[in-house]
Amino acid sequence: MSIQAETRYASSPQEARGWNTEQTRAALLIEQLFEQDGVRLVYSHYDRFITGGIMPVNKPVTLEPVDQLKAQYFLERRELGIINVGGAGMVTVDGEVFDIDFKEALYIGRGKKEVIFSSKNAGTPAKFYLNSTPAHTTYPTRRITKQDAEVVTLGALETANHRTINKLIVNSVLPTCQLQMGMTELKPGSVWNTMPAHTHDRRMEVYFYFEVPQGQSVCHFWGQPQETRHIWMQNDQAVISPSWSIHSGAGTSNYTFIWGMAGENLDYGDMDGCPITELR
Numbered sequence: 494m495s496i497q498a499e500t501r502y503a504s505s506p507q508e509a510r511g512w513n514t515e516q517t518r519a520a521l522l523i524e525q526l527f528e529q530d531g532v533r534l535v536y537s538h539y540d541r542f543i544t545g546g547i548m549p550v551n552k553p554v555t556l557e558p559v560d561q562l563k564a565q566y567f568l569e570r571r572e573l574g575i576i577n578v579g580g581a582g583m584v585t586v587d588g589e590v591f592d593i594d595f596k597e598a599l600y601i602g603r604g605k606k607e608v609i610f611s612s613k614n615a616g617t618p619a620k621f622y623l624n625s626t627p628a629h630t631t632y633p634t635r636r637i638t639k640q641d642a643e644v645v646t647l648g649a650l651e652t653a654n655h656r657t658i659n660k661l662i663v664n665s666v667l668p669t670c671q672l673q674m675g676m677t678e679l680k681p682g683s684v685w686n687t688m689p690a691h692t693h694d695r696r697m698e699v700y701f702y703f704e705v706p707q708g709q710s711v712c713h714f715w716g717q718p719q720e721t722r723h724i725w726m727q728n729d730q731a732v733i734s735p736s737w738s739i740h741s742g743a744g745t746s747n748y749t750f751i752w753g754m755a756g757e758n759l760d761y762g763d764m765d766g767c768p769i770t771e772l773r
């Protein structure tokens with residue numbers, strides 16, 4: 494089985510201002526997360542947040558510790574959030590089996606020693622998107638579906654930002670140390686996520702775009718509100734947002750994305766809004 498774990502360092506707004514397209518993409522974009530029977534991880538120095546993908550096809554895939562952790566097992570000092578963006582699958586946590594279907598989530602608390610991912614059918618493999626952060630204590634492992642989520646509908650078709658925010662792994666649903674995850678689905682005809690945009694210097698964030706139709710893309714905006722840049726993103730790609738950066742995208746169609754955050758607090762609503770007319 495192949496495990497790839499890449500390190501991405503943190504950068505200051507001053508440094509990021511001078512980046513060209515290639516440097517921007519190398520620092521922030523995660524182009525490939527899913528590889529047959531493989532584990533792909535990106536270890537960011539922003540809040541030591543790990544973004545990953547596991548796609549078991551022909552055999553179960555175990556989450557092994559990587560060198561960056563210097564740990565006996567992956568969750569020795571960490572918690573883990575998982576959302577399945579593929580076919581029906583299973584996650585086995587220290588022998589307990591959780592069925593995780595498309596768009597269902599699993600939270601795994603610190604200290605679980607063995608985490609094994611598998612697909613129900615090789616023809617329609619599960620695609621497990623992962624976010625993991627350092628954890629100071631152990632909270633219960635739990636499966637979360639859309640029925641359990643805190644759901645908020647925002648925006649309107651007139652402003653092309655009508656969308657449903659499914660808060661899956663947040664403190665109104667279950668306790669976590671610092672991880673928050675959810676999934677935002679845009680309605681047909683709406684293309685803008687997170688507009689009006691915001692920053693939250695207390696937390697970094699990662700967006701993973703999926704259900705982007707063939708031939709379409711999402712233009713993701715980042716940077717300080719008065720010094721923005723963009724990254725063109727394809728289906729099944731993720732992007733790291735430094736805590737000082739906005740994170741907002743406009744697609745050439747509607748799409749779905751997963752957001753994951755970590756840092757100073759668990760307060761989803763702690764955002765500094767950026768008035769639309771003041772963006773630069």
Ligand SMILES: O=C[C@H](O)[C@@H](O)CC(=O)C(=O)O
Pocket residue numbers: 656658675677686687688698740752754761764
């Ligand atoms: O800090 C929170 C995150 O940026 C997202 O939850 C925002 C989002 O899904 C949206 O407005 O579309």
Ligand SMILES: [Zn+2]
Pocket residue numbers: 691692693698740
């Ligand atoms: Zn945010």
